[in-house]
Amino acid sequence: MIISLIGWKGGISKTTSAICLATLLARQGKTLLIDSDPNRSASLWARKGKLPFTTCTDNEAARELMSGGYQHTVIDTPARPGPDDVVAIARGADLLILPTTPDPLALSALVQLTQELPEGANYRCLVTISPPSPQTDGAEAIQALKRHGLPVFERAIRRRKEYIHAANEGRTVRGIAWHDWEAVWRELNDGKVG
Ligand SMILES: Nc1ncnc2c1ncn2[C@@H]1O[C@H](COP(=O)(O)OP(=O)(O)O)[C@@H](O)[C@H]1O
Numbered sequence: 326m327i328i329s330l331i332g333w334k335g336g337i338s339k340t341t342s343a344i345c346l347a348t349l350l351a352r353q354g355k356t357l358l359i360d361s362d363p364n365r366s367a368s369l370w371a372r373k374g375k376l377p378f379t380t381c382t383d384n385e386a387a388r389e390l391m392s393g394g395y396q397h398t399v400i401d402t403p404a405r406p407g408p409d410d411v412v413a414i415a416r417g418a419d420l421l422i423l424p425t426t427p428d429p430l431a432l433s434a435l436v437q438l439t440q441e442l443p444e445g446a447n448y449r450c451l452v453t454i455s456p457p458s459p460q461t462d463g464a465e466a467i468q469a470l471k472r473h474g475l476p477v478f479e480r481a482i483r484r485r486k487e488y489i490h491a492a493n494e495g496r497t498v499r500g501i502a503w504h505d506w507e508a509v510w511r512e513l514n515d516g517k518v519g
């Protein structure tokens with residue numbers, strides 16, 4: 326399974342989602358996270374070697390894939406991909422995850438991006454950095470995406486300080502924050518993906 330994270334905006338949790346999805350896939354089989362963003366955020370998170378999967382840059386990916394015997398690959402991509410990049414990223418993945426924060430500008434960028442995807446692309450939107458209850462931004466964003474007819478995870482990823490700690494310590498996400506990812510994993514498996 327090859328999952329790519331893609332989005333026009335920065336700061337929508339692409340890299341964080343790549344780390345969490347690779348963590349989930351690594352429970353099933355040997356997993357490689359390819360960091361193809363020149364900002365190298367995923368590589369920075371992984372540098373302490375505490376994650377349950379291997380991380381490499383796009384430059385190193387060919388060698389790693391030739392020798393590694395990987396079952397799953399997750400690809401973290403840079404913000405603002407051009408139209409050709411969008412098509413290439415879509416062609417190169419079995420599943421695209423399109424993260425978005427629940428604000429109107431991010432949602433509208435997401436809708437535009439879906440219009441650039443090639444026919445038949447397998448993708449699902451994921452609402453991230455959702456403000457805590459009783460705020461309803463996350464649920465409203467999910468409903469808005471559904472009204473647009475877009476496939477979207479029922480679970481929004483909540484905003485938690487834990488992500489900052491996990492990134493600083495170079496480890497996987499724990500606690501309540503991780504519950505959201507377990508829910509995403511169940512949705513993926515219900516859809517016979519992963
Ligand atoms: N669910 C979340 N809760 C709190 N902070 C988050 C969450 N997801 C991401 N962040 C933070 O938001 C910032 C942007 O996330 P990042 O994954 O780097 O986004 P992108 O790769 O889309 O630019 C980072 O500082 C990250 O720690």
Ligand SMILES: [Mg+2]
Binds near residue numbers: 339340341366
């Ligand atoms: Mg990033």
